[in-house]
Amino acid sequence: MRIKAIHATNVTPLKLIDMQQLSDVVVLAGPNGVGKTSLIKWLLQFFQNIACDQNNWLVIEATCPTEVAEWGQQTLDTRVQADCNKLRSTLQRPKKRSGYVSSVLNFESDRSITNIQPYAFSWNFDDPFEEQIDWNYGFRSLVNRFSETVHAIFRKVRNRRELIATKAEALINELKKAPPESKASHISIDPAEFPDPITPFKDAFTQLLSPKSLVEPDAKEQTLFYLNNDGQKLPINSLSSGEREVVNVVFDFILRNPSDSIVVFDEPELHLHPELSYKLIQTLRNAGLRNQFIFCTHSADIISASLDNSVTFISPPKADGGNQAIPVHENDATHQALKLLGQSIGVVSLGKKIVLIEGDHGSLDKQTYGSILKGKYPSLVLVPSGGKGLIQSFNTLIEKVISQSMWGVEFFMLCDRDAVPSQRDGAAIEAAGKGRIRVLKRYHLENYFLEEDVIAEIFKPMVPNDSWLASPEQIRARLLQIATNQLSYAAALIVSSHFREQVGNLSIMPKGCHGKTGPELSALLVATASKERNRMDAAVTDSEIQSFTLQTMSSLQASLASEEWKRLIPGRVILQIFCSSSHADLDFGRFKIAYLKAAAAASKNPFADVTEIFDAFANA
Numbered sequence: 001m002r003i004k005a006i007h008a009t010n011v012t013p014l015k016l017i018d019m020q021q022l023s024d025v026v027v028l029a030g031p032n033g034v035g036k037t038s039l040i041k042w043l044l045q046f047f048q049n050i051a052c053d054q055n056n057w058l059v060i061e062a063t064c065p066t067e068v069a070e071w072g073q074q075t076l077d078t079r080v081q082a083d084c085n086k087l088r089s090t091l092q093r094p095k096k097r098s099g100y101v102s103s104v105l106n107f108e109s110d111r112s113i114t115n116i117q118p119y120a121f122s123w124n125f126d127d128p129f130e131e132q133i134d135w136n137y138g139f140r141s142l143v144n145r146f147s148e149t150v151h152a153i154f155r156k157v158r159n160r161r162e163l164i165a166t167k168a169e170a171l172i173n174e175l176k177k178a179p180p181e182s183k184a185s186h187i188s189i190d191p192a193e194f195p196d197p198i199t200p201f202k203d204a205f206t207q208l209l210s211p212k213s214l215v216e217p218d219a220k221e222q223t224l225f226y227l228n229n230d231g232q233k234l235p236i237n238s239l240s241s242g243e244r245e246v247v248n249v250v251f252d253f254i255l256r257n258p259s260d261s262i263v264v265f266d267e268p269e270l271h272l273h274p275e276l277s278y279k280l281i282q283t284l285r286n287a288g289l290r291n292q293f294i295f296c297t298h299s300a301d302i303i304s305a306s307l308d309n310s311v312t313f314i315s316p317p318k319a320d321g322g323n324q325a326i327p328v329h330e331n332d333a334t335h336q337a338l339k340l341l342g343q344s345i346g347v348v349s350l351g352k353k354i355v356l357i358e359g360d361h362g363s364l365d366k367q368t369y370g371s372i373l374k375g376k377y378p379s380l381v382l383v384p385s386g387g388k389g390l391i392q393s394f395n396t397l398i399e400k401v402i403s404q405s406m407w408g409v410e411f412f413m414l415c416d417r418d419a420v421p422s423q424r425d426g427a428a429i430e431a432a433g434k435g436r437i438r439v440l441k442r443y444h445l446e447n448y449f450l451e452e453d454v455i456a457e458i459f460k461p462m463v464p465n466d467s468w469l470a471s472p473e474q475i476r477a478r479l480l481q482i483a484t485n486q487l488s489y490a491a492a493l494i495v496s497s498h499f500r501e502q503v504g505n506l507s508i509m510p511k512g513c514h515g516k517t518g519p520e521l522s523a524l525l526v527a528t529a530s531k532e533r534n535r536m537d538a539a540v541t542d543s544e545i546q547s548f549t550l551q552t553m554s555s556l557q558a559s560l561a562s563e564e565w566k567r568l569i570p571g572r573v574i575l576q577i578f579c580s581s582s583h584a585d586l587d588f589g590r591f592k593i594a595y596l597k598a599a600a601a602a603s604k605n606p607f608a609d610v611t612e613i614f615d616a617f618a619n620a
Contacts, residue, residue: 001060001061001062001063001067001090001102001260001261001262002022002024002060002061002063002260002262002290002292003022003026003058003059003060003262003292003294004020004021004022004059004060004061004075005018005019005020005021005022005058006018006019006022006043006058006325007019007055007056007057007058008039008042008056009055009056010055011035011038011039011042011056012035012038013033013034013035013038013317014034014035014038014039014314014317014324015317015318015321015324016321016322016323016324017039017314017323017325018323018325019310019312019327021310022310023309023310023587023589023590024290024291024292024293024309024587024589024590024593025285025292025293025295025306025309025310025589026292026293026294026295026309026310026312027295027297027302027303027306027309027310027311027312028040028294028296028297028312028314029297029298029303029311029312029313029314029328030313030314030315032298034314034315034316034324035314035324036296036314037266037296039296039314040264040266040294040296042056043264043294044104044106044139044264046058046078047091047104047139047262048136048139050078050084050087050088050091051078051084052079052080052081052084053078053079054079057077057078057079058077058078059075059077059078060075060078060087061074061075062074062075063260063290063292064102064259064260064290066101066260067090067102067260070086070089070090071083071086071090072086090102091103091104091135092135092136093135094132094135095132095133095134095135095137095138096129096130096131096132096133097128097129097130097131097132097133097152097255097256098128098129098130098152098255098256098257099129099130099256099257100138100256100257100258100259100261101258101259101260101261102260103135103138103258103261103262104138104139104261104262104263104264105138105253105256105258105261105262105264106138106139106140106263106264107142107249107252107263107264107265107266108141108142108266125158125159125162126159127156127159128151128152128155128156128159129152129156129197129255138256142248142249142252145252146248146251146252149251149252149255150223150224150251152255153198153201153217153224153251153255154217154219156197156198157197157198157216157218157219158219160194160196160197163194164189164194167189167193167194168187168189171187171188171189172187175187198214198216200254200287201214201251201254202214204250204254204283204287205226205247205250206375207279207282207283207374207375208243208246208250208276208279208280208283208375209226209239209243209246209247210375210378211229211378212226212227212228212229213226213227214226215227215233223235223236223237224236226239242272242273242276243276245272246272246276246279246280246283249280249284250280250283250284250287253284253287253288254287257287257288258288258291259288259290259291260289260290260291261288261291261292262291262292262294263284263291263292263293263294264294265284265293265294265295265296266296267296267297267298268280268281268297268299268302269297269298269299274299274301275381277299277301277302278301278302278305278366278370279370279375281295281302282367282370282371285371285593286371286374286597303328304384305364305366305367306367307328307329307364308364308588308589308592309589310327311328311329312325312326312327312328313325313326313327313328314326353379353380353410353412353617353618353620354380354381354383354410354411354412355380355381355382355383355412355413355414355614355617356383356384356385356412356413356414357369357382357383357384357385357413357414358385358413358414358415358416358419365384365445366382366383366384368592368596369382369445369614370382371593371596372596372607372610372611373611373614376611377615377617377618379618380412380614380617380618385413410436410620411436412436412437412438412620413433413436413437413438414438414439414440414613414617415429415437415438415439415440416439416440416444416445417439417440417441417442417443417444417567418443418444418497418570419439435616435620436617436620438613438616438617440609440610440613441567441609442566442567442571442609443567443568443570443571444570444571444572445571445610446570446571446572446574446575447566447567447569447570447571448571448606448607448609448610449571449591449592449595449606450479450566450571450574450575451566451599451602451606452472452473452475452476452479453472453602453604454595454598454599454606455469455472455475455595455598456469456470456471456472456475457598457601457602458591458595458598478578478581479574479578480560480565482574482577483560483565483569483574484560486569486570486573486574487553487556487557487569488553489570489573490556490568490569490570491552491553493570494552495545495548495549495552498548499539499540499544499545499548502539502540503535503536503539503540506532506536507528507532508525508528508529508532509528510524510527510528512524556568556569575588575591576588579591
């Protein structure tokens with residue numbers, strides 16, 4: 001389940017909050033004191049004490065067939081008493097320690113680290129992950145949950161060992177009973193029958209704190225250990241406070257293994273380095289299935305990386321008592337309000353290898369690159385650098401930034417294909433940058449999301465077997481149809497970019513303009529403008545525009561016969577149309593997350609080109 005709408009009145013100091021059409025990620029932003037934390041507290045209290053109220057209510061949407069079957073409908077509106085009863089029944093049913101389903105999980109802003117009590121050995125070898133716990137356990141303080149989380153890990157290890165030993169003993173007894181002529185000399189146990197339950201914790205630890213790695217838990221040592229950068233074995237309480245905090249949060253999250261749940265997180269960046277808070281959120285979002293995250297934050301990085309989901313700026317109370325929840329979108333004027341929230345302490349402070357991500361959607365791309373790389377290159381810090389309009393000159397960029405080392409920090413840049421001059425000089429740009437500038441082989445990052453085999457894997461569990469969304473061939477045909485309709489748009493982008501480069505920047509600044517009168521300066525400016533006009537007229541003739549346009553359209557048309565169209569035609573537009581179609585009907589942000597997960601299991605990695613670029617940066 002997930003929250004689709006929130007309506008709250010007189011939740012001090014808030015007067016009116018009305019939020020609609022919420023996505024899988026909801027970010028609450030705003031200055032201190034406006035009431036963000038009050039809204040979070042009200043939300044948690046509402047779930048613990050559900051009441052039918054016409055002034056304060058939620059609309060809850062089902063995210064799995066089980067919820068739809070249980071409710072008998074797709075959504076619940078808590079203004080309706082019957083719907084309140086259904087929601088209460090869902091939330092308050094018994095929960096397993098590992099396997100939160102259709103639940104609420106809270107991570108409060110006070111995440112103080114306390115010493116973990118030593119694990120006391122017992123003869124109870126039952127599976128702790130399957131044990132029942134109170135339905136509202138997820139509302140409790142994380143400080144009080146962590147010792148229980150670590151103890152559950154130890155108990156799970158012992159439970160697995162006991163199961164393996166029991167299996168081996170049974171096989172040995174069978175071997176003893178076998179006739180001498182058929183008796184084997186050994187027993188065989190299939191490792192797949194006893195998967196390592198600690199693997200998700202190890203993987204998350206590495207993704208967060210690489211190159212550090214978690215050591216196999218041993219109950220005799222009574223605490224968790226890890227290997228540091230030098231291979232030294234150290235207790236987990238020797239981590240820095242920020243590192244211990246993210247381990248605390250992520251291990252608790254993995255143990256609960258939530259799905260179809262609402263996860264409330266107050267100030268995920270609290271006390272954390274910006275890059276560590278970013279990795280924390282990436283790790284949480286990649287775990288579990290169909291969860292909704294509600295983040296209350298001051299972090300400009302978290303906000304800007306979430307603009308393809310639901311970002312809401314909570315304003316101070318309005319004089320007319322109007323709605324204080326202002327939706328923030330990527331392209332609207334409200335986006336400027338983000339500047340009031342403050343910025344990070346500076347790009348140079350983030351790490352020793354900074355990768356500038358060029359592109360109009362750089363902040364969103366950072367999130368996607370992070371999901372692709374999954375912590376594989378811990379030495380690289382990704383920083384959005386703005387759109388191609390900010391890059392006035394690649395030569396200046398190479399000279400002033402890319403080729404320099406500032407305070408021991410090295411800079412690299414990854415550009416979208418459409419950023420380089422005429423979209424044909426990528427190799428020249430890369431050569432000039434001496435390996436520090438690389439250009440995507442496809443138009444945009446979204447062009448790597450066009451592989452029909454991967455898209456089919458997303459929809460197969462969601463649609464009937466005979467649906468076109470389960471057929472790679474039919475998906476390809478649909479994408480190709482959309483791409484065909486976008487040919488003229490793609491050509492217009494290429495042609496306009498080409499002639500913009502031919503013309504260059506307009507400048508009517510004359511020479512020798514000091515000490516002139518108004519009429520004299522006017523004459524100089526008019527004369528300079530006339531020269532500029534003649535220069536532009538010579539660079540942009542009607543015949544050249546017509547010739548280049550026809551040539552470009554012909555080239556794009558030819559690309560439809562091969563895989564080239566996936567490289568040349570803007571993928572973001574194709575995917576947005578595909579996702580918004582009545583047949584696909586999948587939120588663009590959710591589609592990208594699902595595609596990334598499906599791609600991880602694909603036989604052929606669609607992001608191999610991207611990984612190769614980051615591998616070159618990491619080893620430069």
